[in-house]
Amino acid sequence: MPIKLPEDLPAYSVLSREGVMVMGEDRAARQDIRPLRIGLLNLMPRKIQTETQFARLIGATPLQIDLQLIRMTEHQTRNTAAEHMQAFYRPFQEVRHERFDGLIITGAPIEHLPYEEVTYWDELREVFDWTQTNVHSTFGVCWGGMAMAYHFHGTPKHMLPAKAFGCFRHANRAPASPYLNGFSDDCIVPVSRWTEMKRDEMQAAGLSVLLDSWEVGPCLVEDVAHRALYIFNHLEYDSTTLGEEYERDVEAGKDIAVPVNYFPGDDPRLPPLNRWRSHAHLLYGNWINQIYQTTPFDPDDIGKGPAEAARAAAR
Secondary structure, eight states: OOEEOOTTSHHHHHHHHHTOOEEOHHHHHTSOSOOEEEEEEOOSSSHHHHHHHHHHHHTTSSSOEEEEEEEOSSOOOSSSOHHHHHHHEEEHHHHTTSOEEEEEEOOOSOTTSOGGGSTTHHHHHHHHHHHHHHEEEEEEETHHHHHHHHHHHOOOOEEEEEEEEEEEEEEESOTTSGGGTTOOSEEEEEEEEEEEOOHHHHHHTTOEEEEEETTTEEEEEEEGGGTEEEEOSOTTOOTTHHHHHHHHHHHTTOOOOOOBTTSGGGOTTSOOOOOSHHHHHHHHHHHHHHHHHHSOSSGGGTTOOHHHHHHHHHO
């Protein structure tokens, strides 16, 4: 089954050329099934690139996905055209009374700020609480996952002496987890961050570390109590994303090292090889499959406890 996207969204044509099955509103309306409703709260500056990356992954499953693009209500982006935001995004306050089978909360390049100093922190905390009543499963990515863990568990982020930047090998710590179905014993994951989460603090908070690295710490963490996954790294990245970040920093005169284990022979003149694509599709495909297996058939029952949902079904 394809992912349902507006036909004039840039991701529609990009994914069509790549062979990903996509469909417009009219074709989707003629299919007699309930699509999974997945929200993408996009906090990244380059929104078109980010929405395409996630649409590519969640659109590769056999299920029909209805992707809804969401933004913070008052925050205005300076890196994406206002026309694009107006055409394709809805503010959180407009969707807060709706229910979603899944929600992805992206990262944001604001790691240096204390959470409380982020201009939209109060509304983001409202989003986190809203996921407990209106979202079946939430996936927090990089800073978004760190912020969510901090909100629910008080686990802090820690500044690194240098940017964790490159492709790092991660160990599969929970091979029986349905989210790691099909994963190798270890895998390569792109990393780009100035902060880290501590393994012992994650575990002390009752969180399960599913993937981690001895070099860059926890990567994928499950929060069963809040029906959430947190990934602190970037399996969704394109082959060239780390290279583009490196080039931007070099052009800006920043003191940045060549991303580790990314360019062949660590030579920026050579094109990088993508060694994480298959695990990216596995992870997000497994997440979508778990949502499909466990989400209520009636969207109105999303967020309800088992007893409450059973009473609603009996009425």
